[in-house]
Amino acid sequence: MDVPELLRSVSLLVPEETATGDDITVRDIWDYLVHDEWEIALGLLEELGDGRSLPLAFWERLAEAAEQLRLERSAAWCHWRCSEIRNGVIRADLTLRPAAEARRTTPIPGAGVLRPMWDIGHLSPTGGRAVSIASLWVENTPMPEPGGRATVRLVPLTPSHWTHVQPGRRITMHEDRSVAGTAVVLEVHGPVTDMPTG
Known part of the structure; x- marks a missing residue:
C-alpha cells in the first residue's frame, strides 16, 4: 500500500468519536489526507493512538506509513507500541x-x-540475584544524562518474569554488575491477549 492508502486504512481503525487533547478528530485527519498533508496526519494518528487502546494492526500500518515517509522516530515509536501490545x-x-x-x-x-x-x-x-531484560523507551526526554531522572516505558523480553511487579515497587537497572539506576514502578499493563486485527 502507498502512504495515503495506509493512513486512510489506519484512520478507519480509530473510533470516530476519539479526539486528542486539542480536540482533533478522525474527521480532521481526513481533511489533512485530502490535502496530501501525510506527515501531519500521521502525527495526529499517533496522538490519537496514544490516548486509547487500539488494535495491533493500527500500529503496524502506522509504522509502515512512517517508514515510507522516512520518519525514523515515528516508525520506531509505532514499532515500540506494537511491542507493548505483544x-x-x-x-x-x-x-x-x-x-x-x-x-x-x-x-x-x-x-x-x-x-x-x-x-x-x-x-x-543458587540464591543469588537473577535479572530480567526489558527494553527502555524514555518519555519526553530524548537522552537522559547520568544522574538525571525521567519517566520510562519498559517492554519485558520475557513477560512472565514481570507478572509480580506492581505500582510502587522499586526496581534497579543494570548494564553490568553495578547498579545503573533505580526506578519506582508507576503503571503495569500486561500483554494484550486478544489482539484484534482491525
Missing part, C-alpha cells in the same frame, strides 16, 4: 546514578534501543 509495558520513574558513581558516563539512548537488565526481585537457583 509483551506488556511497565511505566516507571527512573533515576540514573551520577557518572562518578556508575559505569555509564554518557546519556542513555531514549528511543527503545537500550535493553538493560533489571533486578525485579527474582533469585537464581
Whole structure:
C-alpha cells in the first residue's frame, strides 16, 4: 500500500468519536489526507493512538506509513507500541546514578534501543540475584544524562518474569554488575491477549 492508502486504512481503525487533547478528530485527519498533508496526519494518528487502546494492526500500518515517509522516530515509536501490545509495558520513574558513581558516563539512548537488565526481585537457583531484560523507551526526554531522572516505558523480553511487579515497587537497572539506576514502578499493563486485527 502507498502512504495515503495506509493512513486512510489506519484512520478507519480509530473510533470516530476519539479526539486528542486539542480536540482533533478522525474527521480532521481526513481533511489533512485530502490535502496530501501525510506527515501531519500521521502525527495526529499517533496522538490519537496514544490516548486509547487500539488494535495491533493500527500500529503496524502506522509504522509502515512512517517508514515510507522516512520518519525514523515515528516508525520506531509505532514499532515500540506494537511491542507493548505483544509483551506488556511497565511505566516507571527512573533515576540514573551520577557518572562518578556508575559505569555509564554518557546519556542513555531514549528511543527503545537500550535493553538493560533489571533486578525485579527474582533469585537464581543458587540464591543469588537473577535479572530480567526489558527494553527502555524514555518519555519526553530524548537522552537522559547520568544522574538525571525521567519517566520510562519498559517492554519485558520475557513477560512472565514481570507478572509480580506492581505500582510502587522499586526496581534497579543494570548494564553490568553495578547498579545503573533505580526506578519506582508507576503503571503495569500486561500483554494484550486478544489482539484484534482491525
